Amino acid sequence: MTANLYQPISGEIVEIIDESPTIKSFVVVPAEEFKFETGQFVELTLPGEGEAPFTPSSSPADTEKMEITIMKAGRVTSLLHECGKGQMVGIRGPYGNGYPLEDYLGKEIYIVGGGVGLAPIRSLFLTLTDRIGDFKSVVCRFGARTPADFIYKNTLFGAWREIDGVDIKLTVDNADDNWTGNVGVVTTILKPDDVNVKEAVAVVCGPPIMMKFATLKLLEYGFGPERIYLSMEKNMSCGIGKCGHCMLGKYYVCKDGPVFTYEQIKGYRNIWD
Numbered sequence: 158m159t160a161n162l163y164q165p166i167s168g169e170i171v172e173i174i175d176e177s178p179t180i181k182s183f184v185v186v187p188a189e190e191f192k193f194e195t196g197q198f199v200e201l202t203l204p205g206e207g208e209a210p211f212t213p214s215s216s217p218a219d220t221e222k223m224e225i226t227i228m229k230a231g232r233v234t235s236l237l238h239e240c241g242k243g244q245m246v247g248i249r250g251p252y253g254n255g256y257p258l259e260d261y262l263g264k265e266i267y268i269v270g271g272g273v274g275l276a277p278i279r280s281l282f283l284t285l286t287d288r289i290g291d292f293k294s295v296v297c298r299f300g301a302r303t304p305a306d307f308i309y310k311n312t313l314f315g316a317w318r319e320i321d322g323v324d325i326k327l328t329v330d331n332a333d334d335n336w337t338g339n340v341g342v343v344t345t346i347l348k349p350d351d352v353n354v355k356e357a358v359a360v361v362c363g364p365p366i367m368m369k370f371a372t373l374k375l376l377e378y379g380f381g382p383e384r385i386y387l388s389m390e391k392n393m394s395c396g397i398g399k400c401g402h403c404m405l406g407k408y409y410v411c412k413d414g415p416v417f418t419y420e421q422i423k424g425y426r427n428i429w430d
């Protein structure tokens with residue numbers, strides 16, 4: 158890990174994967190070993206252009222290279238989408254807190270995700286399934302706008318489903334002719350008997366509107382707010398608790414998050430904005 162958390166280290170983009178019409182994954186090899194915990198984020202710099210926060214989508218067990226999955230959202234992300242192999246970038250971090258895996262031991266992990274929210278979830282999924290025996294089960298309910306919008310298609314429709322202890326169901330808002338699964342928003346595939354609520358924790362990551370309605374559904378099914386883990390995104394600048402751009406009530410999302418329990422933040426206004 159870099160000696161100075163605030164000083165970027167350089168990294169090289171060695172592979173680019175087209176995930177969906179608007180999302181690409183970038184495999185970055187940092188100039189030195191880079192350690193992070195699943196759920197933490199990094200600031201990725203495109204030299205001379207700017208930087209933006211992203212949650213690595215790869216397993217923290219791989220300290221030699223890191224995968225970052227990026228949706229084209231604005232200036233920096235569009236420029237990153239134009240980069241090719243060999244492009245040098247800067248990486249600073251890791252920042253914030255990750256998923257508290259020790260609190261998940263022996264439990265059913267109910268993961269609800271959508272869109273590019275599957276990026277941190279992929280990192281979590283790889284971490285959990287590396288030591289699947291430590292958890293009761295990993296139950297995933299993922300949504301996308303259309304089948305083409307699913308990211309990580311190869312593993313999502315393939316190898317991940319073969320892992321003992323894993324249960325994956327997918328849904329799309331709009332199907333195509335080949336889609337045989339559920340059609341509807343992700344809450345339509347959350348069922349009360351998906352997990353034993355008393356022995357489960359829930360992890361939610363995706364667009365704010367999805368996070369809101371998934372959280373409401375989980376509460377309806379009896380999940381305590383302290384067992385619903387949300388990966389929150391706020392506009393960020395410094396990433397280190399100095400500028401105040403990312404305030405959520407009394408919290409700095411960059412320092413105290415990005416992972417929060419719903420219990421921590423439920424009292425604040427505009428948490429889903």
Ligand SMILES: Cc1cc2nc3c(=O)[nH]c(=O)nc-3n(C[C@H](O)[C@H](O)[C@H](O)COP(=O)(O)OP(=O)(O)OC[C@H]3O[C@@H](n4cnc5c(N)ncnc54)[C@H](O)[C@@H]3O)c2cc1C
Pocket residue numbers: 198209210211212213226227228229230231232233234235273276277389390391392393415
């Ligand atoms: C902790 C954290 C982790 C993130 N992880 C990922 C990830 O793994 N993959 C990914 O694709 N994106 C992720 N994001 C979102 C990503 O940082 C933004 O899409 C990016 O900063 C946009 O930069 P831009 O210069 O392309 O867009 P800009 O030109 O700055 O803005 C384009 C639009 O996006 C909005 N925007 C800008 N920054 C953010 C932000 N941080 N969150 C939400 N909206 C924003 C602006 O208000 C504007 O409407 C993460 C954000 C945070 C805070």
Ligand code: FES
Pocket residue numbers: 392393394395396397398399400401402403404409410411412
């Ligand atoms: S981004 Fe500056 S305080 Fe969080």
